[in-house]
Amino acid sequence: MDVYCIVVVKHDKSSDQLALLSIKNDITEDPLGILSSWNDKNDSLHFCEWRGVTCSRSPRRRRVMMLDLSSQGLVGSISPHIGNLSFLMELNLQNNSLHGEIPQQIGRLSRLTRLGLSNNSLEGEIPQNISGCSNLIHLNISRNNLVGRIPNELGYLPHLQVIQLKNNHLSGEIPTSLGNLSSLTFLSFWNNNLEGRIPNTLGQLTTLKLLSLISNRLSGIVPPSLYNISSLEAISVAYNLLHGNIPFDIGFTLPNLEHFSVGFNNFTGTVPSSFSNLSKLEILQLVGNNLVGSVPSNLGNLKSLQVLQLGANKLGSGQANDLDFLDSLTNCTKLRFLIISNNSFGGVLPSSIANLTTNLDILDFSMNQIYGSIPPGIQNLLGLTRLHLAFNQLTGSIPPGIGLLQNLGVLGLQINKITGSIPASFVFAKIRLALQQTKW
Numbered sequence: 082m083d084v085y086c087i088v089v090v091k092h093d094k095s096s097d098q099l100a101l102l103s104i105k106n107d108i109t110e111d112p113l114g115i116l117s118s119w120n121d122k123n124d125s126l127h128f129c130e131w132r133g134v135t136c137s138r139s140p141r142r143r144r145v146m147m148l149d150l151s152s153q154g155l156v157g158s159i160s161p162h163i164g165n166l167s168f169l170m171e172l173n174l175q176n177n178s179l180h181g182e183i184p185q186q187i188g189r190l191s192r193l194t195r196l197g198l199s200n201n202s203l204e205g206e207i208p209q210n211i212s213g214c215s216n217l218i219h220l221n222i223s224r225n226n227l228v229g230r231i232p233n234e235l236g237y238l239p240h241l242q243v244i245q246l247k248n249n250h251l252s253g254e255i256p257t258s259l260g261n262l263s264s265l266t267f268l269s270f271w272n273n274n275l276e277g278r279i280p281n282t283l284g285q286l287t288t289l290k291l292l293s294l295i296s297n298r299l300s301g302i303v304p305p306s307l308y309n310i311s312s313l314e315a316i317s318v319a320y321n322l323l324h325g326n327i328p329f330d331i332g333f334t335l336p337n338l339e340h341f342s343v344g345f346n347n348f349t350g351t352v353p354s355s356f357s358n359l360s361k362l363e364i365l366q367l368v369g370n371n372l373v374g375s376v377p378s379n380l381g382n383l384k385s386l387q388v389l390q391l392g393a394n395k396l397g398s399g400q401a402n403d404l405d406f407l408d409s410l411t412n413c414t415k416l417r418f419l420i421i422s423n424n425s426f427g428g429v430l431p432s433s434i435a436n437l438t439t440n441l442d443i444l445d446f447s448m449n450q451i452y453g454s455i456p457p458g459i460q461n462l463l464g465l466t467r468l469h470l471a472f473n474q475l476t477g478s479i480p481p482g483i484g485l486l487q488n489l490g491v492l493g494l495q496i497n498k499i500t501g502s503i504p505a506s507f508v509f510a511k512i513r514l515a516l517q518q519t520k521w
């Protein structure tokens with residue numbers, strides 16, 4: 082008979098326990114007392130039972146697998162000894178007030194799959210050593226004060242699915258190596274200081290669903306290869322220095338698109354009529370570019386459309402049929418924002434606007450060349466909170482029905498040629514009225 086002798090080597094303190102105590106040591110404030118159980122003087126409570134700590138189940142080798150100290154109001158810094166928790170798979174320190182740098186030792190956590198450090202006050206650069214976290218799937222470091230470049234090394238973490246770096250001060254170019262991340266679904270650099278071009282290699286990300294590059298200083302064109310990623314649900318590149326056309330066939334190559342937002346760049350060319358094939362499109366935001374031509378009259382196919390933001394372009398040509406596309410929008414029953422201000426739309430307001438959805442919240446036609454009278458049927462749009470018609474060439478009188486729109490808070494009619502008096506119905510309304518006329 083074999084006799085097995087199980088030798089339990091009882092170190093005074095395991096390396097995990099020492100690492101946890103070092104982590105605690107760098108926390109200066111713990112208002113909710115989550116670390117009060119982390120106490121080496123109390124041997125009756127194994128460190129695996131300390132709050133926020135989850136260990137592997139194996140009774141012989143109990144090692145820390147998860148550390149979750151999120152939303153605890155913790156103040157302090159991240160101890161470099163965190164790199165000693167060599168079995169750690171998930172680290173969640175998000176939504177605290179941690180400052181200082183992300184320690185290079187994080188790169189020793191080769192089993193780490195999830196790293197959540199968002200909403201702290203972390204400074205310095207993203208450590209290059211993060212390349213050691215070769216099993217990382219989910220990286221969320223949004224809302225910190227990180228500076229410097231996005232390390233190329235991120236592109237060598239083959240399992241990455243989510244990269245969330247929004248609301249930092251990252252600068253330099255987007256690394257081309259990110260095109261290697263064949264499982265990436267979510268990439269957000271929203272609100273940083275990134276510059277240079279969007280790398281062509283991002284077109285290789287064939288599983289990408291969301292690309293958010295809003296509010297940076299990116300220039301050049303959006304690489305055509307990006308418009309070939311049929312999995313894309315959201316492209317948001319507003320507030321950059323991009324130029325180029327919107328591809329005419331976008332509606333055929335990106336069938337899953339829900340959100341297309343390129344506002345406040347310098348896109349030129351026309352609004353492709355293939356947009357009408359994007360049956361899942363909810364947000365079409367093209368404001369603040371240099372787009373010309375007419376608006377396609379088939380956008381009524383977009384049954385999910387909620388936001389149509391075409392303001393501040395050069396759309397329309399002062400012609401009578403410029404607003405014909407509005408007829409088709411009566412089929413967009415989820416439309417909330419319809420904004421076409423500051424363009425060159427001519428023509429009269431079609432009576433069909435009476436048949437737009439009552440879900441409409443904001444209707445903004447201001448700063449165009451629209452003439453004729455305001456259709457009385459506008460009183461059907463019961464959901465309206467803002468109606469902007471200022472800076473046009475409207476004539477006639479104010480339809481009394483507008484005064485009955487219970488939700489209307491702002492009515493902008495100034496700089497038109499409207500005549501007559503303010504309808505009596507307006508005494509019931511809570512409308513802030515802007516009326517100054519060129520000729521009253």
Ligand SMILES: *[C@@H]1O[C@H](CO)[C@@H](O)[C@H](O)[C@H]1NC(C)=O
Nearest residue numbers: 096099100101103162164165
């Ligand atoms: C963590 O590991 C490093 C390198 O092995 C060692 O120098 C350090 O003392 C360890 N820290 C703790 C708290 O055990």
Ligand SMILES: *[C@@H]1O[C@H](CO)[C@@H](O)[C@H](O)[C@H]1NC(C)=O
Nearest residue numbers: 118120122123124125126130
């Ligand atoms: C030690 O931990 C146990 C279990 O949480 C607790 O009941 C006890 O009060 C602790 N003792 C000290 C000295 O902290």
Ligand SMILES: *[C@@H]1O[C@H](CO)[C@@H](O)[C@H](O)[C@H]1NC(C)=O
Nearest residue numbers: 151152153154155175176177
């Ligand atoms: C963030 O933490 C604060 C407490 O510091 C808490 O009130 C808030 O709900 C947390 N937010 C999230 C999104 O968890």
Ligand SMILES: *[C@@H]1O[C@H](CO)[C@@H](O)[C@H](O)[C@H]1NC(C)=O
Nearest residue numbers: 164185186188189210212213
């Ligand atoms: C950086 O990560 C490597 C593993 O990739 C590790 O060997 C090294 O100790 C780390 N550097 C520091 C300063 O921890």
Ligand SMILES: *[C@@H]1O[C@H](CO)[C@@H](O)[C@H](O)[C@H]1NC(C)=O
Nearest residue numbers: 175176199200221223243245
């Ligand atoms: C990143 O963390 C924040 C919490 O601070 C959370 O609200 C957000 O959903 C996370 N983002 C991703 C992509 O997981």
Ligand SMILES: *[C@@H]1O[C@H](CO)[C@@H](O)[C@H](O)[C@H]1NC(C)=O
Nearest residue numbers: 154176177178199200201224
């Ligand atoms: C970020 O933290 C602040 C203050 O700690 C809190 O008020 C805010 O809700 C948090 N935001 C998110 C997205 O977690």
Ligand SMILES: *[C@@H]1O[C@H](CO)[C@@H](O)[C@H](O)[C@H]1NC(C)=O
Nearest residue numbers: 236237257258259260261282
């Ligand atoms: C990653 O991308 C870079 C630049 O695009 C390339 O040079 C490199 O060979 C790629 N590495 C791997 C491991 O795919």
Ligand SMILES: *[C@@H]1O[C@H](CO)[C@@H](O)[C@H](O)[C@H]1NC(C)=O
Nearest residue numbers: 284304305306307308309334
């Ligand atoms: C997009 O895909 C089509 C068909 O697969 C291919 O012919 C075209 O070259 C691709 N365009 C780019 C810019 O990758």
Ligand SMILES: *[C@@H]1O[C@H](CO)[C@@H](O)[C@H](O)[C@H]1NC(C)=O
Nearest residue numbers: 322324325346347348349371
């Ligand atoms: C926008 O593009 C047009 C046409 O290419 C060009 O004339 C203009 O200078 C650009 N504007 C800016 C602000 O870059």
Ligand SMILES: *[C@@H]1O[C@H](CO)[C@@H](O)[C@H](O)[C@H]1NC(C)=O
Nearest residue numbers: 332333334355357358359382
């Ligand atoms: C685009 O939509 C139209 C009308 O719904 C349809 O006839 C056409 O087949 C669609 N084209 C593609 C390429 O999906």
Ligand SMILES: *[C@@H]1O[C@H](CO)[C@@H](O)[C@H](O)[C@H]1NC(C)=O
Nearest residue numbers: 379381382408409410411412
């Ligand atoms: C609205 O959609 C229906 C079918 O869904 C279509 O027959 C009709 O022509 C559309 N109306 C407009 C104004 O586009």
Ligand SMILES: *[C@@H]1O[C@H](CO)[C@@H](O)[C@H](O)[C@H]1NC(C)=O
Nearest residue numbers: 411431432433434435436458
């Ligand atoms: C509004 O829709 C109704 C029913 O579909 C239709 O009879 C009417 O002609 C439309 N009104 C306008 C002004 O288009």
